[in-house]
Amino acid sequence: MKVNVMVDVMEANDRIATASKEIFDRNKNLVVNLMSSPGAGKTTLLERTAEAFAGKVRLGVITGDIETSRDAERIEKYNIPVVQLTTVTACHLDANMVASALPHLDLSQIDILLIENVGNLVCPAEFKVGEDCKVMILSVTEGDEKPLKYPLMFRESSLLIINKIDLLPFTNFNMDEAKANALKMNPNLGIMEVSTTTGQGIEDWISWLKQCWQNRVESLRSA
Amino acid sequence: MHELSIAQNILDIVVAAAEKEGAQKITRITLVAGETRAIVPEQLTFCFEVIAGGTIADGAELDLEIVPVRGTCRGCGEGFIVEDFLYICPKCQGRDIEITGGTELRIKDIEVD
Ligand SMILES: Nc1nc2c(ncn2[C@@H]2O[C@H](COP(=O)(O)OP(=O)(O)OP(=O)(O)O)[C@@H](O)[C@H]2O)c(=O)[nH]1
Ligand SMILES: [Mg+2]
């Protein structure tokens, strides 16, 4: 006997993500899911963000670094609540893992919750975790054709941060080509050029994030 | 390796669907997977065989219907299949292409006894 199913494979995950989203709504958190290849600069971006918002905006971080707790230790230096997820798969965070971190955070004392996903360009984009938006980092050492090979992540993201632009002279990365490729996958994608080590362009990211948070607060107020 | 998580999701969904029908055994599963989901069929089949062991889906055949990436040219409106990441319109050579298919990941149907 044949039985029609027609169920999205991510259905169970999406249900948990929706429940987390309701918790974030109640606590007025802006939640950002940060994704990239391994080593593209996620933790460094979090460090710069912590510096810029110190004493102004209350941040919280969930990190999915599997190998070590180094990422969490780097963030803790900034006196920010951090939860290090330990039971993660090798390649992505899912809604269940993120939900398991929530009891360890006082969400009522957090304005922006940044989630550092596992370094991978494929599956993190498939698993919603209750975030308001996805932000992806592409470093110039990775190549400008990445958007064509990993369309899903570029489609799902609201913002693309092109990082390590201080290394541009040493690569054959074509900035115009990279941007054109990314916009092909997602014409609404915001794009900015940054170096998280020299600090170049960081102010663009900070004002983007601040604007996002303001929009979130306003939309929750009018809801 | 997202195949393991995907295999687990598939197993949960098909077992629930089969139990709802009062079925004793799942013999075949048809999965529709868009090319953008970057699924490696051998890995998925392998993972599924392993985790389905001892369940009512033990030994079930997993059929993958791979859906190619489809694009529509924003310049001239031509619809076409995107091969080898070549997002170029075959009619006008335009490069402004909207992805219109190949993003799904869905269980279509199952065969049960
Ligand atoms: N030159 C240069 N190096 C950078 C930049 N941003 C990060 N790096 C370096 O890249 C390496 C990885 O940076 P991380 O911030 O740890 O990257 P990540 O994405 O958190 O890495 P994983 O968590 O391991 O996936 C570090 O050695 C950084 O110093 C940049 O803008 N320019
Ligand atoms: Mg990191």
Ligand SMILES: [Zn+2]
């Ligand atoms: Zn994965």
Ligand SMILES: [Zn+2]
């Ligand atoms: Zn055309």
